[in-house]
Protein backbone atom coordinates (compact mmCIF):
# COMPACT_ATOMS: atom_id res chain seq x y z
CA UNK A 1 0.00 0.00 0.00
CA UNK A 2 1.09 3.58 -0.54
CA UNK A 3 2.71 4.83 2.64
CA UNK A 4 0.57 7.98 2.75
CA UNK A 5 -2.79 6.89 1.39
CA UNK A 6 -3.35 3.13 1.74
CA UNK A 7 -3.99 3.01 -2.03
CA UNK A 8 -2.47 -0.11 -3.63
CA UNK A 9 0.77 0.65 -5.51
CA UNK A 10 0.62 -0.96 -8.93
CA UNK A 11 3.39 -1.12 -11.52
CA UNK A 12 2.17 -1.76 -15.06
CA UNK A 13 4.75 -3.12 -17.52
CA UNK A 14 4.13 -1.90 -21.07
CA UNK A 15 2.18 1.10 -22.39
CA UNK A 16 0.39 -0.66 -25.24
CA UNK A 17 -3.42 -0.68 -25.27
CA UNK A 18 -3.66 -3.42 -22.62
CA UNK A 19 -1.28 -1.71 -20.19
CA UNK A 20 -2.83 1.71 -20.69
CA UNK A 21 -6.40 0.43 -20.34
CA UNK A 22 -5.37 -1.31 -17.10
CA UNK A 23 -3.59 1.83 -15.87
CA UNK A 24 -6.57 4.07 -16.66
CA UNK A 25 -8.96 1.81 -14.80
CA UNK A 26 -6.60 1.41 -11.85
CA UNK A 27 -6.23 5.19 -11.58
CA UNK A 28 -10.01 5.57 -11.73
CA UNK A 29 -10.30 3.09 -8.85
CA UNK A 30 -7.84 5.09 -6.75
CA UNK A 31 -4.67 2.99 -7.13
CA UNK A 32 -1.22 4.57 -7.25
CA UNK A 33 -0.04 3.65 -10.74
CA UNK A 34 3.36 3.69 -12.46
CA UNK A 35 3.69 2.46 -16.05
CA UNK A 36 7.10 1.40 -17.39
CA UNK A 37 7.50 1.42 -21.17
CA UNK A 38 10.67 0.70 -23.12
CA UNK A 39 9.77 2.81 -26.17
CA UNK A 40 9.75 6.63 -26.26
CA UNK A 41 5.94 6.76 -26.69
CA UNK A 42 2.71 4.82 -26.03
CA UNK A 43 0.76 2.37 -28.18
CA UNK A 44 3.04 -0.64 -28.78
CA UNK A 45 1.80 -2.53 -31.83
CA UNK A 46 -1.10 -0.10 -32.15
CA UNK A 47 1.10 3.00 -32.32
CA UNK A 48 1.48 5.38 -35.25
CA UNK A 49 4.95 6.25 -36.48
CA UNK A 50 5.30 10.01 -37.12
CA UNK A 51 8.14 11.73 -38.98
CA UNK A 52 8.24 15.15 -40.66
CA UNK A 53 4.47 15.34 -40.75
CA UNK A 54 4.09 11.85 -42.29
CA UNK A 55 2.26 9.23 -40.22
CA UNK A 56 1.83 5.50 -40.71
CA UNK A 57 0.65 2.61 -38.53
CA UNK A 58 2.61 -0.56 -37.86
CA UNK A 59 0.61 -2.54 -40.38
CA UNK A 60 -3.00 -1.72 -41.28
CA UNK A 61 -5.14 -1.55 -38.12
CA UNK A 62 -8.92 -1.42 -38.17
CA UNK A 63 -10.84 -1.07 -34.96
CA UNK A 64 -13.94 -3.21 -34.59
CA UNK A 65 -15.65 -4.79 -31.61
CA UNK A 66 -18.75 -6.73 -30.68
CA UNK A 67 -18.86 -5.05 -27.28
CA UNK A 68 -20.75 -1.74 -27.27
CA UNK A 69 -19.09 -0.55 -24.09
CA UNK A 70 -15.63 -0.89 -25.62
CA UNK A 71 -16.66 1.17 -28.62
CA UNK A 72 -18.08 3.75 -26.21
CA UNK A 73 -14.76 3.85 -24.36
CA UNK A 74 -12.95 4.63 -27.62
CA UNK A 75 -15.57 7.18 -28.70
CA UNK A 76 -15.19 8.85 -25.33
CA UNK A 77 -11.43 9.11 -25.91
CA UNK A 78 -11.79 10.45 -29.46
CA UNK A 79 -15.19 12.17 -29.65
CA UNK A 80 -14.51 14.04 -32.90
CA UNK A 81 -11.82 11.88 -34.46
CA UNK A 82 -13.38 8.46 -35.00
CA UNK A 83 -14.36 7.72 -38.61
CA UNK A 84 -16.27 4.75 -39.95
CA UNK A 85 -14.68 3.23 -43.07
CA UNK A 86 -15.48 0.38 -45.43
CA UNK A 87 -12.67 -2.12 -45.77
CA UNK A 88 -11.03 -2.37 -49.18
CA UNK A 89 -8.34 -4.98 -49.59
CA UNK A 90 -7.18 -7.51 -52.18
CA UNK A 91 -4.72 -10.34 -52.76
CA UNK A 92 -2.15 -10.23 -55.56
CA UNK A 93 -1.51 -13.63 -57.14
CA UNK A 94 -0.40 -14.71 -60.63
CA UNK A 95 -0.16 -11.05 -61.67
CA UNK A 96 -3.83 -10.45 -61.02
CA UNK A 97 -5.97 -9.33 -58.11
CA UNK A 98 -8.26 -11.56 -56.04
CA UNK A 99 -10.70 -10.63 -53.33
CA UNK A 100 -9.73 -10.71 -49.69
CA UNK A 101 -10.41 -12.88 -47.75
CA UNK A 102 -9.38 -15.45 -50.35
CA UNK A 103 -12.43 -17.19 -51.73
CA UNK A 104 -12.27 -20.41 -53.69
CA UNK A 105 -15.02 -19.25 -56.07
CA UNK A 106 -13.39 -15.92 -56.84
CA UNK A 107 -9.99 -17.56 -57.44
CA UNK A 108 -11.65 -20.05 -59.77
CA UNK A 109 -13.34 -17.38 -61.84
CA UNK A 110 -10.30 -15.17 -62.28
CA UNK A 111 -7.63 -17.80 -62.68
CA UNK A 112 -6.36 -19.17 -66.05
CA UNK A 113 -8.58 -22.10 -67.11
CA UNK A 114 -5.92 -24.82 -66.76
CA UNK A 115 -4.97 -23.70 -63.23
CA UNK A 116 -8.66 -23.43 -62.28
CA UNK A 117 -9.40 -26.93 -63.51
CA UNK A 118 -6.42 -28.32 -61.57
CA UNK A 119 -7.68 -26.52 -58.47
CA UNK A 120 -11.17 -28.00 -58.74
CA UNK A 121 -9.73 -31.44 -59.42
CA UNK A 122 -7.48 -31.30 -56.37
CA UNK A 123 -10.30 -29.91 -54.22
CA UNK A 124 -12.68 -32.69 -55.26
CA UNK A 125 -9.95 -35.34 -54.86
CA UNK A 126 -9.32 -34.14 -51.31
CA UNK A 127 -13.03 -34.13 -50.46
CA UNK A 128 -13.54 -37.65 -51.85
CA UNK A 129 -10.35 -38.91 -50.21
CA UNK A 130 -11.60 -37.62 -46.88
CA UNK A 131 -14.83 -39.60 -47.19
CA UNK A 132 -12.81 -42.80 -47.56
CA UNK A 133 -10.07 -41.98 -45.05
CA UNK A 134 -10.36 -38.62 -43.26
CA UNK A 135 -7.07 -36.71 -43.21
CA UNK A 136 -5.70 -36.26 -39.71
CA UNK A 137 -5.34 -32.58 -38.79
CA UNK A 138 -1.95 -32.54 -37.16
CA UNK A 139 -0.52 -29.38 -38.69
CA UNK A 140 -1.47 -26.18 -40.44
CA UNK A 141 -0.74 -27.92 -43.76
CA UNK A 142 -3.21 -30.75 -43.02
CA UNK A 143 -5.87 -28.23 -42.01
CA UNK A 144 -5.59 -26.17 -45.19
CA UNK A 145 -5.20 -29.05 -47.67
CA UNK A 146 -8.23 -30.78 -46.18
CA UNK A 147 -10.39 -27.69 -46.76
CA UNK A 148 -8.98 -26.20 -49.97
CA UNK A 149 -7.13 -29.02 -51.75
CA UNK A 150 -3.44 -29.24 -52.64
CA UNK A 151 -3.42 -26.89 -55.62
CA UNK A 152 -4.67 -23.79 -53.80
CA UNK A 153 -2.47 -24.71 -50.85
CA UNK A 154 0.61 -24.79 -53.13
CA UNK A 155 -0.37 -21.62 -54.92
CA UNK A 156 -1.27 -19.40 -52.01
CA UNK A 157 -1.21 -20.81 -48.48
CA UNK A 158 2.19 -22.54 -48.57
CA UNK A 159 4.32 -19.61 -49.83
CA UNK A 160 2.40 -17.01 -47.81
CA UNK A 161 2.60 -19.00 -44.59
CA UNK A 162 6.28 -19.85 -44.97
CA UNK A 163 7.07 -16.17 -45.62
CA UNK A 164 4.93 -14.83 -42.78
CA UNK A 165 6.08 -17.31 -40.13
CA UNK A 166 9.50 -18.47 -41.25
CA UNK A 167 8.36 -22.06 -40.69
CA UNK A 168 7.04 -24.58 -43.19
CA UNK A 169 3.27 -25.08 -42.80
CA UNK A 170 3.72 -28.68 -41.63
CA UNK A 171 5.67 -27.33 -38.63
CA UNK A 172 2.84 -25.04 -37.51
CA UNK A 173 -0.04 -25.89 -35.22
CA UNK A 174 -3.60 -26.10 -36.58
CA UNK A 175 -4.62 -23.49 -33.97
CA UNK A 176 -3.50 -20.59 -36.12
CA UNK A 177 -5.55 -21.69 -39.13
CA UNK A 178 -8.70 -22.45 -37.21
CA UNK A 179 -8.59 -18.97 -35.67
CA UNK A 180 -7.89 -16.96 -38.76
CA UNK A 181 -9.09 -18.56 -41.99
CA UNK A 182 -12.67 -18.47 -43.18
CA UNK A 183 -13.73 -21.68 -44.89
CA UNK A 184 -16.58 -21.75 -47.42
CA UNK A 185 -19.09 -24.59 -47.34
CA UNK A 186 -19.35 -26.67 -50.51
CA UNK A 187 -22.82 -25.27 -51.25
CA UNK A 188 -21.61 -21.71 -50.60
CA UNK A 189 -18.70 -22.37 -52.87
CA UNK A 190 -20.89 -23.60 -55.74
CA UNK A 191 -23.31 -20.71 -55.31
CA UNK A 192 -20.47 -18.24 -55.33
CA UNK A 193 -18.82 -19.81 -58.38
CA UNK A 194 -21.91 -20.29 -60.50
CA UNK A 195 -23.69 -17.06 -59.56
CA UNK A 196 -21.00 -14.42 -59.51
CA UNK A 197 -22.26 -11.13 -58.22
CA UNK A 198 -21.55 -8.13 -60.37
CA UNK A 199 -21.49 -5.77 -57.43
CA UNK A 200 -19.94 -6.00 -54.02
CA UNK A 201 -20.30 -9.25 -52.10
CA UNK A 202 -21.89 -8.44 -48.76
CA UNK A 203 -19.92 -10.82 -46.63
CA UNK A 204 -16.68 -9.24 -47.81
CA UNK A 205 -17.69 -5.67 -47.13
CA UNK A 206 -16.95 -4.83 -43.58
CA UNK A 207 -16.92 -1.49 -41.88
CA UNK A 208 -14.52 -0.53 -39.17
CA UNK A 209 -13.60 2.44 -37.04
CA UNK A 210 -10.44 4.43 -37.51
CA UNK A 211 -9.23 7.62 -35.81
CA UNK A 212 -8.08 10.60 -37.83
CA UNK A 213 -4.27 10.81 -37.81
CA UNK A 214 -3.72 7.13 -37.17
CA UNK A 215 -4.59 4.22 -34.93
CA UNK A 216 -2.02 5.43 -32.41
CA UNK A 217 -4.40 8.23 -31.39
CA UNK A 218 -6.29 5.77 -29.15
CA UNK A 219 -3.18 5.04 -27.08
CA UNK A 220 -1.97 8.65 -27.16
CA UNK A 221 -5.21 9.92 -25.61
CA UNK A 222 -5.40 6.98 -23.17
CA UNK A 223 -1.89 7.88 -21.99
CA UNK A 224 -2.98 11.51 -21.50
CA UNK A 225 -5.92 10.33 -19.41
CA UNK A 226 -3.67 8.19 -17.23
CA UNK A 227 -1.48 11.26 -16.64
CA UNK A 228 -4.51 13.48 -15.91
CA UNK A 229 -5.67 11.01 -13.27
CA UNK A 230 -2.34 11.04 -11.48
CA UNK A 231 -0.69 7.96 -13.04
CA UNK A 232 2.98 8.17 -13.98
CA UNK A 233 4.31 6.81 -17.28
CA UNK A 234 8.06 6.35 -17.55
CA UNK A 235 9.10 5.97 -21.18
CA UNK A 236 12.45 4.55 -22.34
CA UNK A 237 12.45 2.49 -19.16
CA UNK A 238 13.12 -1.24 -19.05
CA UNK A 239 13.02 -3.31 -15.85
CA UNK A 240 16.22 -5.29 -15.26
CA UNK A 241 14.81 -7.73 -12.73
CA UNK A 242 11.94 -8.16 -10.33
CA UNK A 243 12.46 -9.43 -6.79
CA UNK A 244 10.19 -10.09 -3.85
CA UNK A 245 6.91 -11.66 -4.88
CA UNK A 246 3.62 -12.73 -3.28
CA UNK A 247 2.16 -9.23 -3.19
CA UNK A 248 5.34 -7.30 -2.40
CA UNK A 249 7.55 -6.67 -5.42
CA UNK A 250 10.63 -4.59 -6.15
CA UNK A 251 11.09 -3.61 -9.79
CA UNK A 252 14.72 -2.77 -10.52
CA UNK A 253 15.38 -0.40 -13.41
CA UNK A 254 18.63 1.28 -14.42
CA UNK A 255 17.79 4.37 -12.40
CA UNK A 256 15.65 3.27 -9.46
CA UNK A 257 13.95 0.55 -7.45
CA UNK A 258 10.17 0.73 -7.47
CA UNK A 259 8.16 -0.98 -4.75
CA UNK A 260 4.79 -2.39 -5.78
CA UNK A 261 2.01 -4.32 -4.08
CA UNK A 262 0.84 -5.54 -7.46
CA UNK A 263 2.28 -5.93 -10.98
CA UNK A 264 0.29 -5.99 -14.22
CA UNK A 265 2.57 -7.24 -17.00
CA UNK A 266 1.73 -6.80 -20.68
CA UNK A 267 5.29 -7.37 -21.95
CA UNK A 268 6.23 -10.59 -23.79
CA UNK A 269 5.73 -13.59 -21.53
CA UNK A 270 9.30 -14.99 -21.88
CA UNK A 271 10.68 -11.56 -20.90
CA UNK A 272 8.45 -11.33 -17.81
CA UNK A 273 9.47 -14.85 -16.75
CA UNK A 274 13.13 -13.92 -17.20
CA UNK A 275 12.74 -10.76 -15.08
CA UNK A 276 11.09 -12.72 -12.28
CA UNK A 277 13.88 -15.33 -12.29
CA UNK A 278 14.02 -17.10 -8.92
CA UNK A 279 10.58 -15.85 -7.91
CA UNK A 280 9.18 -18.56 -10.24
CA UNK A 281 9.65 -22.36 -10.16
CA UNK A 282 12.94 -23.72 -11.49
CA UNK A 283 12.95 -24.61 -15.19
CA UNK A 284 10.16 -22.22 -16.13
CA UNK A 285 12.52 -19.93 -18.02
CA UNK A 286 13.44 -22.82 -20.35
CA UNK A 287 9.76 -23.47 -21.09
CA UNK A 288 9.11 -19.76 -21.68
CA UNK A 289 12.04 -19.58 -24.12
CA UNK A 290 10.20 -22.01 -26.39
CA UNK A 291 7.57 -19.35 -27.03
CA UNK A 292 8.75 -17.53 -30.13
CA UNK A 293 7.47 -14.33 -31.66
CA UNK A 294 7.64 -13.23 -35.29
CA UNK A 295 9.04 -9.77 -35.94
CA UNK A 296 8.04 -7.34 -38.68
CA UNK A 297 10.04 -4.55 -40.30
CA UNK A 298 7.90 -1.80 -41.83
CA UNK A 299 9.34 0.16 -44.75
CA UNK A 300 7.30 3.26 -45.62
CA UNK A 301 8.11 4.71 -49.03
CA UNK A 302 7.04 8.27 -49.75
CA UNK A 303 5.94 8.57 -53.34
CA UNK A 304 5.46 11.79 -55.23
CA UNK A 305 2.47 10.69 -57.33
CA UNK A 306 -1.28 10.16 -57.16
CA UNK A 307 -2.22 7.17 -55.02
CA UNK A 308 -2.81 4.38 -57.59
CA UNK A 309 -5.31 2.14 -55.72
CA UNK A 310 -8.28 2.47 -53.38
CA UNK A 311 -7.21 -0.45 -51.16
CA UNK A 312 -6.38 -0.08 -47.50
CA UNK A 313 -3.98 -2.94 -47.99
CA UNK A 314 -2.89 -5.57 -50.55
CA UNK A 315 -1.45 -9.01 -49.73
CA UNK A 316 1.50 -10.22 -51.80
CA UNK A 317 1.70 -13.93 -51.06
CA UNK A 318 4.19 -15.13 -53.68
CA UNK A 319 7.88 -15.85 -53.06
CA UNK A 320 8.94 -13.34 -55.70
CA UNK A 321 8.04 -10.56 -53.25
CA UNK A 322 10.11 -10.37 -50.07
CA UNK A 323 7.26 -8.56 -48.25
CA UNK A 324 3.82 -10.00 -47.45
CA UNK A 325 1.62 -6.94 -47.42
CA UNK A 326 1.49 -3.30 -48.51
CA UNK A 327 -0.77 -0.74 -46.88
CA UNK A 328 -1.74 2.76 -47.90
CA UNK A 329 -2.15 5.12 -44.91
CA UNK A 330 -3.75 7.93 -46.95
CA UNK A 331 -6.59 5.58 -47.95
CA UNK A 332 -7.41 5.38 -44.23
CA UNK A 333 -7.09 9.12 -43.72
CA UNK A 334 -5.70 11.61 -46.29
CA UNK A 335 -4.33 13.57 -43.32
CA UNK A 336 -1.64 10.92 -42.77
CA UNK A 337 0.70 12.97 -44.99
CA UNK A 338 1.03 16.75 -45.22
CA UNK A 339 0.13 17.42 -48.83
CA UNK A 340 0.21 15.54 -52.13
CA UNK A 341 1.82 12.18 -52.81
CA UNK A 342 1.22 9.04 -50.82
CA UNK A 343 2.96 6.46 -48.64
CA UNK A 344 3.19 2.73 -49.35
CA UNK A 345 4.09 0.71 -46.26
CA UNK A 346 5.71 -2.68 -46.94
CA UNK A 347 5.74 -5.39 -44.22
CA UNK A 348 8.70 -7.77 -44.05
CA UNK A 349 8.34 -10.70 -41.61
CA UNK A 350 11.55 -11.88 -39.97
CA UNK A 351 13.15 -12.86 -36.65
CA UNK A 352 14.54 -10.13 -34.43
CA UNK A 353 18.20 -9.52 -35.34
CA UNK A 354 18.29 -11.77 -38.42
CA UNK A 355 19.53 -10.57 -41.84
CA UNK A 356 16.21 -9.05 -42.85
CA UNK A 357 15.78 -7.30 -39.50
CA UNK A 358 19.18 -5.65 -40.04
CA UNK A 359 19.01 -5.32 -43.81
CA UNK A 360 17.78 -1.75 -44.33
CA UNK A 361 19.20 -1.26 -47.81
CA UNK A 362 18.02 -4.63 -49.09
CA UNK A 363 14.53 -4.01 -47.70
CA UNK A 364 14.17 -0.58 -49.29
CA UNK A 365 15.36 -2.00 -52.64
CA UNK A 366 12.91 -4.90 -52.34
CA UNK A 367 10.08 -2.47 -51.55
CA UNK A 368 10.88 -0.25 -54.55
CA UNK A 369 11.33 -3.09 -57.07
CA UNK A 370 8.34 -5.01 -55.68
CA UNK A 371 6.20 -1.84 -55.73
CA UNK A 372 7.22 -1.25 -59.36
CA UNK A 373 6.45 -4.82 -60.34
CA UNK A 374 3.01 -4.48 -58.77
CA UNK A 375 2.42 -1.30 -60.75
CA UNK A 376 2.04 0.76 -57.59
CA UNK A 377 4.91 3.20 -58.07
CA UNK A 378 7.92 4.16 -60.19
CA UNK A 379 11.41 4.18 -58.66
CA UNK A 380 12.03 7.78 -59.76
CA UNK A 381 8.88 8.89 -57.86
CA UNK A 382 10.16 7.60 -54.49
CA UNK A 383 11.41 10.65 -52.61
CA UNK A 384 12.10 9.29 -49.13
CA UNK A 385 11.55 6.37 -46.79
CA UNK A 386 11.21 5.52 -43.08
CA UNK A 387 11.89 2.17 -41.44
CA UNK A 388 10.26 1.03 -38.20
CA UNK A 389 10.40 -2.34 -36.40
CA UNK A 390 8.25 -4.45 -34.09
CA UNK A 391 10.07 -7.40 -32.53
CA UNK A 392 6.95 -9.09 -31.11
CA UNK A 393 4.38 -8.69 -33.85
CA UNK A 394 2.94 -12.23 -33.86
CA UNK A 395 3.12 -15.17 -31.44
CA UNK A 396 4.31 -18.18 -33.47
CA UNK A 397 2.07 -21.20 -32.98
CA UNK A 398 4.59 -23.92 -33.77
CA UNK A 399 3.49 -27.49 -33.28
CA UNK A 400 3.91 -28.29 -29.59
CA UNK A 401 3.76 -24.65 -28.42
CA UNK A 402 0.76 -25.22 -26.18
CA UNK A 403 2.47 -27.44 -23.57
CA UNK A 404 5.14 -24.92 -22.54
CA UNK A 405 2.57 -22.12 -22.78
CA UNK A 406 0.16 -23.90 -20.43
CA UNK A 407 2.98 -24.66 -18.02
CA UNK A 408 4.08 -21.03 -17.90
CA UNK A 409 0.57 -19.62 -17.59
CA UNK A 410 -0.28 -22.06 -14.81
CA UNK A 411 2.79 -20.92 -12.87
CA UNK A 412 1.89 -17.28 -13.45
CA UNK A 413 -1.58 -17.89 -12.03
CA UNK A 414 0.02 -19.09 -8.81
CA UNK A 415 2.01 -15.89 -8.39
CA UNK A 416 0.01 -13.76 -5.99
CA UNK A 417 -0.22 -10.05 -6.79
CA UNK A 418 0.80 -10.44 -10.44
CA UNK A 419 -1.35 -10.53 -13.57
CA UNK A 420 0.07 -11.23 -17.03
CA UNK A 421 -2.21 -10.24 -19.90
CA UNK A 422 -2.51 -8.72 -23.38
CA UNK A 423 -1.28 -10.01 -26.72
CA UNK A 424 2.29 -10.46 -25.48
CA UNK A 425 1.49 -11.46 -21.93
CA UNK A 426 -0.86 -14.31 -22.85
CA UNK A 427 0.79 -15.21 -26.17
CA UNK A 428 -2.48 -14.97 -28.00
CA UNK A 429 -3.94 -13.25 -31.04
CA UNK A 430 -5.61 -10.36 -29.31
CA UNK A 431 -7.20 -7.65 -31.36
CA UNK A 432 -7.20 -4.08 -30.06
CA UNK A 433 -10.66 -4.35 -28.55
CA UNK A 434 -9.66 -7.52 -26.69
CA UNK A 435 -6.57 -5.72 -25.43
CA UNK A 436 -8.60 -2.83 -24.03
CA UNK A 437 -11.09 -5.21 -22.45
CA UNK A 438 -8.32 -7.40 -21.05
CA UNK A 439 -6.65 -4.35 -19.49
CA UNK A 440 -9.88 -3.48 -17.69
CA UNK A 441 -10.28 -7.04 -16.41
CA UNK A 442 -6.64 -7.11 -15.32
CA UNK A 443 -7.17 -3.91 -13.33
CA UNK A 444 -10.15 -5.43 -11.55
CA UNK A 445 -8.27 -8.68 -10.89
CA UNK A 446 -5.44 -6.64 -9.41
CA UNK A 447 -7.93 -5.02 -7.04
CA UNK A 448 -9.33 -8.41 -6.04
CA UNK A 449 -12.55 -8.12 -8.04
CA UNK A 450 -12.82 -10.87 -10.64
CA UNK A 451 -10.19 -12.20 -13.02
CA UNK A 452 -8.98 -11.97 -16.62
CA UNK A 453 -9.47 -15.74 -16.89
CA UNK A 454 -13.23 -15.36 -16.30
CA UNK A 455 -13.58 -13.62 -19.64
CA UNK A 456 -10.49 -14.79 -21.53
CA UNK A 457 -9.86 -18.46 -20.92
CA UNK A 458 -6.34 -18.98 -22.25
CA UNK A 459 -6.83 -22.74 -22.35
CA UNK A 460 -9.47 -22.34 -25.08
CA UNK A 461 -9.18 -21.21 -28.69
CA UNK A 462 -8.73 -17.53 -29.39
CA UNK A 463 -10.66 -15.61 -31.97
CA UNK A 464 -8.65 -12.77 -33.36
CA UNK A 465 -8.00 -11.55 -36.88
CA UNK A 466 -5.32 -8.91 -36.34
Ligand SMILES: Cc1cc2nc3c(=O)[nH]c(=O)nc-3n(C[C@H](O)[C@H](O)[C@H](O)COP(=O)(O)OP(=O)(O)OC[C@H]3O[C@@H](n4cnc5c(N)ncnc54)[C@H](O)[C@@H]3O)c2cc1C
Pocket residue numbers: 013014015016017018019036037038039042043044045046058059060061062063064237238239266267268271296392393394421422423424429430431432433435465466
Ligand atom coordinates in the same frame (compact mmCIF):
# COMPACT_ATOMS: atom_id res chain seq x y z
C1 LIG B 1 0.65 -6.05 -38.30
C2 LIG B 1 -0.47 -6.06 -37.29
C3 LIG B 1 -1.75 -5.70 -37.68
C4 LIG B 1 -2.80 -5.69 -36.75
N1 LIG B 1 -4.06 -5.32 -37.17
C5 LIG B 1 -5.06 -5.25 -36.26
C6 LIG B 1 -6.35 -4.83 -36.67
O1 LIG B 1 -6.61 -4.54 -37.84
N2 LIG B 1 -7.33 -4.76 -35.71
C7 LIG B 1 -7.09 -5.07 -34.40
O2 LIG B 1 -8.01 -4.94 -33.58
N3 LIG B 1 -5.88 -5.49 -33.99
C8 LIG B 1 -4.86 -5.59 -34.88
N4 LIG B 1 -3.61 -6.01 -34.48
C9 LIG B 1 -3.43 -6.41 -33.08
C10 LIG B 1 -3.21 -5.21 -32.13
O3 LIG B 1 -2.12 -4.42 -32.58
C11 LIG B 1 -2.88 -5.75 -30.74
O4 LIG B 1 -3.92 -6.61 -30.30
C12 LIG B 1 -2.72 -4.72 -29.64
O5 LIG B 1 -2.09 -3.56 -30.09
C13 LIG B 1 -1.93 -5.37 -28.52
O6 LIG B 1 -1.81 -4.52 -27.41
P1 LIG B 1 -0.99 -4.99 -26.15
O7 LIG B 1 -0.93 -3.83 -25.24
O8 LIG B 1 -1.56 -6.25 -25.63
O9 LIG B 1 0.48 -5.37 -26.69
P2 LIG B 1 1.60 -4.40 -27.28
O10 LIG B 1 0.99 -3.38 -28.16
O11 LIG B 1 2.65 -5.26 -27.85
O12 LIG B 1 2.16 -3.65 -25.98
C14 LIG B 1 3.19 -4.15 -25.18
C15 LIG B 1 4.05 -2.96 -24.75
O13 LIG B 1 5.10 -3.42 -23.91
C16 LIG B 1 6.30 -2.73 -24.24
N5 LIG B 1 7.42 -3.56 -23.80
C17 LIG B 1 7.88 -4.73 -24.33
N6 LIG B 1 8.91 -5.20 -23.62
C18 LIG B 1 9.09 -4.33 -22.59
C19 LIG B 1 9.98 -4.29 -21.49
N7 LIG B 1 10.90 -5.23 -21.30
N8 LIG B 1 9.87 -3.26 -20.62
C20 LIG B 1 8.96 -2.27 -20.80
N9 LIG B 1 8.10 -2.26 -21.83
C21 LIG B 1 8.15 -3.28 -22.71
C22 LIG B 1 6.21 -2.59 -25.76
O14 LIG B 1 7.07 -1.56 -26.22
C23 LIG B 1 4.73 -2.26 -25.93
O15 LIG B 1 4.49 -0.88 -25.88
C24 LIG B 1 -2.56 -6.07 -35.39
C25 LIG B 1 -1.27 -6.44 -35.01
C26 LIG B 1 -0.24 -6.45 -35.94
C27 LIG B 1 1.14 -6.87 -35.51
